[in-house]
Amino acid sequence: MMGQATEKYVAEVLALQGVMSSEDAAKAIAPALSAQLATAAGAYASLPFESEPSGFAAVVAREKA
Amino acid sequence: MAGELNALGLVEVAAKIRSRDASCVEVLDAVLARAKAVQPKLNAFLRIDEDLAREQAKLYDAETSKRRRRGPLHGVPLAHKDMYYREGVPSSCGSKIKGDEPEKTTATALKRLDAAGAIQFGVLNMAEFAYGPTGHNWHFGHVRNPWNPAHITGGSSSGSGAAVAARASFAALGSDTGASIRLPAALCGVTGLKVTYGRISRAGAMPLSFSMDTIGPLARSAADCAALLAAMAGPDPADPTASGEAVPDYLGRLALPVKGLRVGVPLNYFTEDVDPGVGAALTESLKAIESLGCEIVPVTLPEMAAADIAGAHLIAAEAAAYHGEWLRTRPQDYSPQVRARLERGLALPATKYIDALRYRGPALEAFTKAVFAKVDVLHAPCLPIPTPTIAETDIGGSPAIDRTLMLLTKFMRPFNYLGLPSLALPCGFLASGLPVGMQLVGRPFGEDLILRVGHAFQRATEWHRREPTL
Numbered sequence: 001m002m003g004q005a006t007e008k009y010v011a012e013v014l015a016l017q018g019v020m021s022s023e024d025a026a027k028a029i030a031p032a033l034s035a036q037l038a039t040a041a042g043a044y045a046s047l048p049f050e051s052e053p054s055g056f057a058a059v060v061a062r063e064k065a
Numbered sequence: 066m067a068g069e070l071n072a073l074g075l076v077e078v079a080a081k082i083r084s085r086d087a088s089c090v091e092v093l094d095a096v097l098a099r100a101k102a103v104q105p106k107l108n109a110f111l112r113i114d115e116d117l118a119r120e121q122a123k124l125y126d127a128e129t130s131k132r133r134r135r136g137p138l139h140g141v142p143l144a145h146k147d148m149y150y151r152e153g154v155p156s157s158c159g160s161k162i163k164g165d166e167p168e169k170t171t172a173t174a175l176k177r178l179d180a181a182g183a184i185q186f187g188v189l190n191m192a193e194f195a196y197g198p199t200g201h202n203w204h205f206g207h208v209r210n211p212w213n214p215a216h217i218t219g220g221s222s223s224g225s226g227a228a229v230a231a232r233a234s235f236a237a238l239g240s241d242t243g244a245s246i247r248l249p250a251a252l253c254g255v256t257g258l259k260v261t262y263g264r265i266s267r268a269g270a271m272p273l274s275f276s277m278d279t280i281g282p283l284a285r286s287a288a289d290c291a292a293l294l295a296a297m298a299g300p301d302p303a304d305p306t307a308s309g310e311a312v313p314d315y316l317g318r319l320a321l322p323v324k325g326l327r328v329g330v331p332l333n334y335f336t337e338d339v340d341p342g343v344g345a346a347l348t349e350s351l352k353a354i355e356s357l358g359c360e361i362v363p364v365t366l367p368e369m370a371a372a373d374i375a376g377a378h379l380i381a382a383e384a385a386a387y388h389g390e391w392l393r394t395r396p397q398d399y400s401p402q403v404r405a406r407l408e409r410g411l412a413l414p415a416t417k418y419i420d421a422l423r424y425r426g427p428a429l430e431a432f433t434k435a436v437f438a439k440v441d442v443l444h445a446p447c448l449p450i451p452t453p454t455i456a457e458t459d460i461g462g463s464p465a466i467d468r469t470l471m472l473l474t475k476f477m478r479p480f481n482y483l484g485l486p487s488l489a490l491p492c493g494f495l496a497s498g499l500p501v502g503m504q505l506v507g508r509p510f511g512e513d514l515i516l517r518v519g520h521a522f523q524r525a526t527e528w529h530r531r532e533p534t535l
Contacts, residue, residue, distance in 0.1 A: 010412045017411055018393040029409045032467060036374060037417065043371030044424060047431055053422035056262050056276075056484045057308065059429050060509045 006030040070095040072532070075141060075235040075289040076316075082140040085129065089122040089140030093186065096142045100187065100233040103535050106214060108206045109227040111147050111157060111188050118142060118186035125184065138296060139182030145238040146222050147188035148195060148271035149175050158271045159191040159221075161204045161398045162391055172269030173301045174238060174280050181296040187234075189224030193403045195240055195273045196384060197221055198248055198473045199458045203400035207455055211253060211533035212499050216452045219248035219473070225283045226253035231535055236284035236293055240270060242277045243380055244447075244477035247489035250283050251447035251502025254491045256519065256529060257283040258290040259477075261510045262484035263308035265294070266301030274383040275306070276422070277376060277481045286529050287488060287519030291315040294512060310510045318513045319520040324358030326518065328505075329440030334369040335476055338449040346493030346501035347446050350522070354444065357521050362440050367431040369479050375421035375428070376482030382418040385410025429483050437508050442518050447489050447502035448476055480506055488515045491528040500528070 010033065011026040021029075054062070070078060070092050081087040097115055104110050125140045148158045150168035157163050175185065190208050192200065200208045200223030208223035210216040211231045218226045222239025226249025229237050239246040241259040250257025258281045265280045272278060282293040295315045301307040330351060339347075355361050385392070388407050396404060436443055450472050458469060480487045485506055492503040507515040523529050 010408075013412050014408055017389065019389075019408065019411060020396065021408055025405060025408060028405055029412060033409055033412055036377060037414075039370065040374045040378065040417065040420070043368055043374055044420065046368040046371065047424065047427045049420060049423040050426050051423070053419070054426045056306075056425070059426040060484070062426070063430060063433050063509065 006034050071099050071232045074285045076292050079141050089125040093122040093142045103231045103233050107209045107227045109224040111190050113187040118184050121184045135182030137181055142184045142186045144187035144189050144234040146191045146225050150269045159193045159202055170269050173266040174297050177297045192221035195221040196403050215454050217455050219252035221245040222249050229255045229283050236282050236289055239283050241279045242273045243481050244474040246281050247447055247477050250489040252452045254500030255283050256286050257489045259487045261486045263306050265297045266304040266307040268303035274380040276379045286523050287516045291516045313513045315513055319517055323518055323521045326359045327362050327440040328354055328359045329362050329364040329443040332363050332365045334366050335445040340450050342495045343501050350492035350503050353525055367435045372428050372479035372482045373475050375424050376478045378417055378421040381410035382413050443506040445504050447504050451495055452499045486512045488519045490519050
């Protein structure tokens, strides 16, 4: 069910952006996208997020200080 | 003479031209002969500009005879990945979409190599829009690995890796957004430098992901990479992300001692899925580094899988945004594989992209605290697995394709996300005759130190001198 929902989401979100994607493409994209999002959810748990991105140069400056 | 010239490294051939032991035309002829000989086997070049390059070489020889020298690379012929724009010349970017429209500007990296005296004699094949890790290109043909043409070169700088390994160019520019310099360097047995984010201007280079893109060289040694970095590094008004950080004397610092430096060996993440042959080569490389007087220090790394996935999200979303208009108007002109990758980016929720940006600072801080508080340089494999074949990595060619593609990049992409410099260099060969690559990772803007350790390693070993039989 989750797989079908993700396929529907992929097909609709692409259509909303004016990109014509076949059902096959949505089927192909959905599992990889779901897996990536699930992995991210687990992996991100180990560190805090910044409230807003500081940008690479600011991060390096902070790291050097 | 031509064969001898061809076997030299970039620094060596530049010295030969400088001392007038070889002319620019002789050096160019040697490289052109080699490029034409290997092209049918490797498909590394998309275009060879023979007449233009020879005209330039003659002019530079005339200047040499008048004791005029343009710079440290005077008369050295180079070919580059076909994504560095030159005014008046089309750049395919490995795609059908870019077409024959001449570019309006010249990339800053090319301008700086021109100013150093290099002669560009051609452009090299690459993954379509630099968005693929294997070296496949469905528009211009796949690039073949010089060590075994049935195997992939790695991508996206596939032609750069193959041409440099085959001695058909002394060096080549590549780009590294998620391993795209280091992967072909590792799989083709050459040396590749992924610089700190912002070390080299990206103006006039095709963008893939502005948060992750870096430009750098593939060459035959760390010393050759140092010479090219010295020519290109520094601020650029045309690229606001190009850093004003001081540019050290990269070549001069190569000879500084490495004795007493602390080299870290990961206890986690980089130990996962490692093939025994790859692991054995890495172990031997550590022994060689230890014999140089370096101290080997085991280190536990913070969460690396998160850095890898966050990097993947940044690339996916930014590449999809850049390609949005073409995806709407010319979807049929992409190969199905690259189009599917880009479409995946369109479906990524905006909140996940922003999370990937917000995680970057804490991730870099955690990494530097865990690693660079204890060691000067981190040593790790470039990838855990032996080089796959072209057939194995063709989409649809194998049920395990997604896992194989993940294994190709999982050890390198985290350093794009963290923005850190990393030098890939050959450290052995498998029983199959294919090379194994290791990477040395440094602090932000610590290219001089990883080049120094790489140079010392290459003075003590001979892996980088091996040439494929073609």
